[in-house]
Amino acid sequence: MPEEQSQPPPPESLLQVIDNLARFHREHEEYYSQAPLRQAGELQARSRALKALADRWSVVEAGEQTTAIPFAGAEDLNAPGLVAESGILFMEGENEPAELRRLKREVGLVAEETAQGGAWLARAMEQAWEIAGGLAAHPALADLLGERHRIIANDWQSAGLQALVARLLRRALDLLTQVDFSPAALRADLRSGRKAPAYLYSASELLDRAADLMAESATLVHENERRWRVFRARVRALQAG
DSSP: OOHHHOOOOHHHHHHHHHHHHHHHHHHHHHHHHTTTHHHHHHHHHHHHHEEEEEEHHHOOOOOOOOOSTTOOOTTTTTTTHHHHHHHHBTTTTTOHHHHHHHHHHHHHHHHHHHHHHHHHHHHHHHHHHHHHHHHOOOOOGGGHHHHHHHHHHHHHHHHHHHHHHHHHHHHHHHHHTTTOOOOHHHHHHHHHOOOOHHHHHHHHHHHHHHHHHHHHHHHHHHHHHHHHHHHHHHHHHHOOH
């Protein structure tokens, strides 16, 4: 009788738990191998908007409010093509555009959700690591322990990336709070030190890096798909006897 067939299989209760994890966590990770990519694309779009404004404000000369007509567009402050792409519109007599307020609000929400998700995942992997160590007592699973620990390692690394993404996003928001986005304040800045473009460039760079790390996180999780599949196939084979 081959050696692997002579080994007693793990308890059925343990196999059921492993099968449950391999099924539902694989499905869960299929979602999280895609969702961060969408968020990364959205962050890049917001970063492009900030860069477009910074590019414009780095070279344009400050104008004057040329009309008393309510809601007229500010010729000097609006970046070419950006209004149609992002909706960000600076208007005479108004304050910070609503679209910029929404941009910052959405970045803050992503930061909060990412921080919470990363913290939860780190706690989950702490427990998973301890449980996986107990599988070493079952020789029938010995050759899969590398696969299981690699899954945990990838998810743990993803958790760390998520925590860093949240920090980057929050710091980007801190930088944006240094800019008064009312037309009057922006024109005053254009006539003096042009500090606003510098803050926008730096904030956009932090958004870019956060987007890159989100994509890395998705890649790590995506790498687990085959490992979960192999792990579940072994469990089903053992259950079948």
